[in-house]
Amino acid sequence: MENKNTTQHRIKAVDLFCGVGGLTHGLTKGGIEVVTGVDVDLACRFPFEANNSAKFVEHDVAYLESGTVEQWFGNSELRLLTGCAPCQPFSTYSRSGRNTQYDMQWPLVLSFGRLIRDIQPELIAMENVPQLVDHPVFQDFLDSLQGYAKWWSIVDCSAFGVPQTRKRLVLLASKIGSHNLKLLPTEVDNSTVRKTIGDLPPILAGESHPEDSLHVAPSLSKLNLQRIRASKPGGTWRDWPSHLLADCHKKSSGATYPSVYGRMEWDKAAPTITTQCFGYGNGRFGHPEQDRALSLREAAMLQTFPREYAFIPRGGEIKFNKIGKLIGNAVPVRLGEVIAHRLISHVQSYICN
The missing domain is CATH 3.90.120.10 (DNA Methylase, subunit A, domain 2)
Structure with a gap:
């Protein structure tokens, strides 16, 4: 039987739509190595690389080739492909005038599915807005998970130690098996x-x-x-x-x-x-x-970003709209950490058996 530390270091992740690194930082805190983060917004490069050891790649996931992602994984035995495709099409802030500008972002969920079908990573994690489940694109995404055991649910992040009433869709999938895929509320008191x-x-x-x-x-x-x-x-x-x-x-x-x-x-x-x-x-x-x-x-x-998390270089200009967007769109770090713990537990349950 291998110990937990050995197991977690065998998992390497690529974070699509990585933003400023909320999910990456959480996965890292939870014990999973993130090797690369991908985002089309160049403003994410500094905070992502200044606070994480992973490499940031500026690229539109819609045009990302599967062979490139496979190179980032290298010879990793357990590959985790994860990400949160932009959710503006479903945002209450954007509904009044979204039309074609935001509708064009819906296929990004399918781009995630395309990469899954091509690469066949052992593990998958997705975080997104709850409204996604009511759109046909979600069923199309589920169709890309043939051969995977999967669990998904709309969760309240406050049940996992995130100090906000944030409801999100979380999906975990595995080619290893189905045991220990379900996220469970943490035993610690909810933060305030x-x-x-x-x-x-x-x-x-x-x-x-x-x-x-x-x-x-x-x-x-x-x-x-x-x-x-x-x-x-x-x-x-x-x-x-x-x-x-x-x-x-x-x-x-x-x-x-x-x-x-x-x-x-x-x-x-x-x-x-x-x-x-x-x-x-x-x-x-x-x-x-x-x-x-x-x-x-x-x-x-x-x-749940650490107090010292840097979003701009020292002396950089503070722009509320720009930084507010980066913060508000991020995956809470704590949620990423909980996902990492669950995936490590999932893998460990099969290695131990």
Whole structure:
């Protein structure tokens, strides 16, 4: 019987649509070696390579050749192909104007399937938005998994130690067998906003902390500053005096969006961290106590990135939209770590037998 350390080092992974490295970092923490990350967004190169030992390759997965990926795996005995294809076609932020621009991204899920059929890796992991299961492209993807044992489910990431109510589709597949493929909730207490960001130094809206340029929150208008001061953790804009209400709140349609302009609660999980999480009016992204929205560092930590994770070079320019997008689109590091533990346990159960 081989020990666990021997098993985990035999697994090598290629991370498609790797982004800034959330999944890669989690897999690495969990004991799986990631050799290459692939993404079409060049802005991901610095954070991916600065925080991980894997190589970043700028490439469109739609045109990625299977032979190239096989070369990255080398002579690895256990190959894990993993990734999260862009999910904008299903995002509530993009539905109103997505049309052909975002529809063109749906085939990226099929590109993942094409590489699986060609390469036949021993292990597969996919993370994506829950809405994917209702689209025909998901069944097409499942069809590419002929010969694999597979498990998939829509999971709440808070059940695995991620301090946010983030629901995601997770799929694991294996050519080895079906034992131990199912993700199980962790036994540790679920993290909260307080446990995750409570010890960060206070800052004001529009201020950056001198020792961490990513711990920066956007400025607020005079009106929004009044609004957040009138907001209570877990409350809504309905708690405000009438003179602070926006015109949309006074319409019947506005009543269906109670979570905008909200504060988070210290001792609960945060809401889903989105690409617009730095904006006070974009959701319940107000700090539980300070009169400001989340800082970019706080958003990253709620995505379970380590506090020291670098997203831009030292002295680089902070662009909220750009960095917010990278953070919000990332796979939570903790979820990647849980996936790694499960796959190692899965492989180990067959090696031990």
